[in-house]
Amino acid sequence: MxxxxxxxxxxxxxxxxxxxxxxxxxxxxxxxxxxxxxxxxxxxxxxxxxxxxxxxxxxLQGQTRHKRLHRFEERWVAHEGCEEVIRDAWSYHPPNGSLMFKLFEKIKCCRMKLVAWS
Structure with a gap:
């Protein structure tokens, strides 16, 4: 300092x-x-x-957000249709950005579809 x-x-x-x-x-x-x-x-x-x-x-006093983290849950793989949800989400092709950005977008898409599906 x-x-x-x-x-x-x-x-x-x-x-x-x-x-x-x-x-x-x-x-x-x-x-x-x-x-x-x-x-x-x-x-x-x-x-x-x-x-x-x-x-x-x-x-300025910021708003405190308590985001609920969505992590992959092992129990999902036991359900029929999980693999199809993941395959469908992973087939998403982000239009622009670096390879790393596209990877993160695919992961985000997969997470959102799994959370909506579960």
Missing amino acids: LAFKETLLHCGLEDLGYHGHPFTWRSGRPSEAFVEVRLDQACASSEWRSVFPLAKVAH
Whole structure:
């Protein structure tokens, strides 16, 4: 952290501060392992601040989402039709993107079809 502060000083930048919630990241862990920190920091030169004297940084309180994870369940393979659902989903051909993107799209399609099927 000291090196970061020295770099800001060397470049003539200063922290713009903030208004709102003091933290920009949460670990999502329970009880003692829970962590909140301010990761985001806006910096500017004194020249920039003189041009934009009314500029402010606001930390907005984000909505906490509790996504339900859908993982492959071994019990699915015992059901008739599971293989067909997977084969059908895997035959999907994403139109654009890298090979890795296409792979993730196929996996996402397969997951969605299995969850809808189960």
